[in-house]
Amino acid sequence: GYGRTGVIYYEDGVQTGGFNNSQVISRLRMNIDAATSTDQGVDFGARFRLQWDQNNGSRGDGGTTNAGKLYVTSQGLTVEVGNVDTAMDTNGLIYATELGAFDRSVGGNALGGFFAYESSKYGNVNRVGVRALYEIDNLTVQASYVDPDQTGALEAFHKEEISFSVDYVWNDVLELSAAASLNAAGYDDHDVYFVGARYAITEQARIGLNYIDNGDVGSIPGIVGPNTVSDFGKTIALYGDYTLLDGLTNIEAYIANNDGDWTQKETDNAFGIGVNYDLGGARLGASLQRDYQERVTADMGVRFNF
Amino acid sequence: GYGRTGVIYYEDGVQTGGFNNSQVISRLRMNIDAATSTDQGVDFGARFRLQWDQNNGSRGDGGTTNAGKLYVTSQGLTVEVGNVDTAMDTNGLIYATELGAFDRSVGGNALGGFFAYESSKYGNVNRVGVRALYEIDNLTVQASYVDPDQTGALEAFHKEEISFSVDYVWNDVLELSAAASLNAAGYDDHDVYFVGARYAITEQARIGLNYIDNGDVGSIPGIVGPNTVSDFGKTIALYGDYTLLDGLTNIEAYIANNDGDWTQKETDNAFGIGVNYDLGGARLGASLQRDYQERVTADMGVRFNF
């Protein structure tokens, strides 16, 4: 797991419903793993996550233990059941534009909603997921299925999400990724598509391009929870990072264009720049970004893994 | 602890309030233990349990940490305080008819309610339990006491349960067990009695007979929570299991007769057959059963310990 803390500034009191712009934001995450192997060499395992997020509505009051994940692994194939990782959320490049110690990207991340490994308590105890992941050499292929309510009682409102993802690394320099999520986040006919590529120009510099079709349902910063809008559009993000000669300082940036049209939107362009400094076991990071409502946000913090 | 997952089918949508018959049901259980020894050789210890149960109303939304148990052990005598194991629930044969990877027995298990080690949060923070357990050679004797509300404010509705249990193993081939629970589950005058015996005919085959006087209060599959009925009657269960020559496959079965008379009952006979296959560290299991309402249930799954 890891811990991180620092300050996040977001114009217009986005984090506080219109009050203070700056907040101390901390996270403490511990993964609780257990595993065993059978005589045949099949590995079984399971995970809980214990996580606290400062100010968070569902896990801000204390450490929260989420729904469990069980898995079996053999010869490159992993099958998960329960609170599974989803194909879209674990795609290799979907979050590649994120900056700083808090790994935030207000412009480059998907605006369209999809299911992910759930760190909070389930809203519906009858949610169930299954995921299959196959890894061979430089290729990762996966599919996931999440039923928000397997009892069938809420069939009319909650659809079953199916997602696919493929990641390929060519010659250690070119990363290619694609993913699709159908009935994403359980919303009927809300589909999210993603294609991305990143290329290492030199050992110190990388450049990448992401394309996301956001579908119709998602959340935008400052609005809590998924909210349906008529058109979240497509996002194209150009991003890159450069490591200084000290080998410790990494500078990163993105510029994103979204052609969607929703009520609060004020510009088609968002961008950000960030920096991380490696302490060896911990890192200091900061970012400065502007979102599609022309609001400025900045953060500075420290993150350490354990 | 352990993890298990699979599919449980139960006719008439018993698991979903009338909707889907089949559900993916997973459990992830981790026991969190701590212990210390004094200079005099007395052992003190404590346990929390962290458990998630797919679809479960009280611990289905995420891993739930239950009320703690503290114990002291010295020279075969263990005394527990807090969220204790109870004498009836830890009797050696009371659950001996259970089948498959999910350890279910819709006909052979007690229908009458009694207190057990509570994996969910307490419903009443003032619940308290004490248990004494004495083990010597092949004999296990225990007594437990659970007060659902020690403040005394709810004395009129919640009685104190007292339970006793004795287990004896003769010559490694004959298991004899008996237990009694008075004011069981805190209900006035609701008493549960149990007598059971199991005999190993050969190293591969065992046969057993259980007798349960269920008392007046209990729960039947498909009805949530303890519900008072006029007569849960007595249950007699004949059961056995046979291990194939591969030493890995175990076939098990039971047939149970209940002479009680409650509204939903349709037959006096329930039965089931199951199989488990040992993977070494994990096991595959399945069962097929019919309950006292003539509903068929089946399950298939995998369970692994860690």
Place this chain on the structure above:
Amino acid sequence: GYGRTGVIYYEDGVQTGGFNNSQVISRLRMNIDAATSTDQGVDFGARFRLQWDQNNGSRGDGGTTNAGKLYVTSQGLTVEVGNVDTAMDTNGLIYATELGAFDRSVGGNALGGFFAYESSKYGNVNRVGVRALYEIDNLTVQASYVDPDQTGALEAFHKEEISFSVDYVWNDVLELSAAASLNAAGYDDHDVYFVGARYAITEQARIGLNYIDNGDVGSIPGIVGPNTVSDFGKTIALYGDYTLLDGLTNIEAYIANNDGDWTQKETDNAFGIGVNYDLGGARLGASLQRDYQERVTADMGVRFNF
């Protein structure tokens, strides 16, 4: 962490809202720590606490994981963020009058409220704290800051608490401590001040004197939660403890005088006597005390660390 259990008696049903006087009271506490060190020799760490308290309203139903604490330590200086320890609560002598296995002092502890490391869930997810602690030789200096709601939305009701504390040990025989907490527990103009000293007369006997200015807001036994009273006054407590020649038995006592004036008060003097017997890894303890309402309370129990 540690476990403890036993019986607490409190006259007039203080623990149960007027019902039974005696209650079995148990606690199970486990601290979940994680830490890492950077190449520069800076230590980062974090803590969750998992705690269950028998009968407790907010963590009596099961083990409760609190909000996290993150810290960084280097060369004697520690800075904490999140659910931090506070300066007043970690002062060296503020709890020095406590007796028995349960560490209770109904007369000598502060009646005035102040923030402490919170073992239960936060009442407000936007609470945040920062603490700086500096330790050198025999000197400990610290300051803490707790904002009950950093969003600024509740500024009118919740003030920010600032606390200071200093502890000094002279020649291993004299302990000197002082602390102040301003806008304590978030209440406007409610300030708590503390000065204390303890002297080791011989290797077996210690004697101490504590002075507390309680301020205006606090809680008294038998009244749940902080409640404002006109005058909690000042408390002066004289206390001491003596270790018998066996080196295992420790006898302790206090007498406290409070000049405050609140509705339920019946006397200015409270006192108590206690004893602890060291089992090596565990201890047995008991106490007998009388509070400012002339109610008698007694406890007896066992505590073991792990």
